[in-house]
Amino acid sequence: MTRVDELQKKYPTVPRYVILKTDFNVHGIRDWGNLEETGIWSRYAGLGTYATYDLDITLKEWVEMGPGRVKPGMILRPGRFVFPETGTDIMPAPSVNTKSDLTIRAEGSGKYAVYQGDERVDEVYQMPAMGSNIVAKEQLTKSGKPTSNFVHWSTKCCFQIIPVRFCEFFTLGMACKFCNFNPSQDDAASIGLQRSTTINLDEAVEAYKMRAAEVTVLEGHSDMGAIAKSGADVKIYAKFLEKIASATRKKPNLFILGVPTSRKDMQRLKDAGLDCIAYQMEMWDADLFEETVPGKAHFVGRDRYLEACEEAVQVFGVGNVGVGFVGGLNMIPENGRKTWQESRDSMVEGINWMIKRGVWPTTLYLRLPPGAAYATEENRKKMPPNEYYLELFLAHLKAAKETGLVNKWNRLMWCPLDCLTNEGAMAAYDQNGSVGKWAAAAVPRELNWLLDWEEQHRVTIQPK
């Protein structure tokens, strides 16, 4: 019996897709098979930057493993696969783990399956080409730069812009210890993938408008807060949001992941067109906050994160505010939680605290990619098992149902078309039985490719 089958027996109410996705994310994938066929030529490794979540391999090593995986400005990365029961992806940047027992094998005629060792786990499909990195049709800005330099289209109607591809905490020696943001840019540069750390916002808006003239734009998100002085970037973002918000007839749902700003600046961002905001707090445990996220502890402080979450609910409304935690991070420091159950109990406390206040938490899978301060083999052995995450997702759903947040949550915050989190998937299945049906409340039918998927999969999905 595979791990996924065993977990399904143990957690019968968790959708199989969430169990599969968790197994993929906890263990990483060793091999994709047919990378030339299934991979994506991209300007990105993940997150709209070159940051990777790979468990044990640098981009340089990735390229050395197979010839022809890099060309000017682009890298061939594993593409996104989706599971049969939902159109939602495994994750935006699949994680490579050269020691994993999971592989994806081609089974002929465009069919693929996940294997654990030699046991077949389930079929998977290539995610239909939705719009990201379709370089064959690359448009150029007036100055002749590819539009994908500025705007990453996750689907035809969802975009991501990362204006600053640099985190000052690294230069200050205060980087979050699980993160490889700056080192991964250096890693990319070592294979010739270099680009500016900031983008010209006017050119980004120009690039955005070119695509937006052809499609209906549903939502967009951005990361803010790579600059240590809180609020220093608010002006830039407010200007950028105003331009995006007014560039098309229908304003897309706009979401920023950032660090807490003053309440005045929250209002400024809202007035500029921002709909949702999430703070990446990463660590709930008070005694481990400074040790694990020193820059955030020094420049913001744990108390301000909590206060800002409550303020943001007053500004943006219940269901439009999120918070990010990194699962199992509290198990890594010497003085950290000793078992995954202790770690889980602490995280559940944080999840409940947030949900009671109208904030939607997200637990990210812990990875310790090369370049991160905690990236050692010894630390990787402490990482929590699948059960840990599944029990957190169940606790989240319970609290969200008890408080009613499950129905008030903005369904475009973590958009179901391209980046739905596990907590979102749990809510979607619980409320409507499928991600596509749940998305229908926020997504016009012509854009809801998940409903098309539900109608067509297993029958008509074709290889690229």
Ligand code: SF4
């Ligand atoms: S703030 Fe922390 S998580 Fe974000 S990029 Fe900087 S070091 Fe990484």
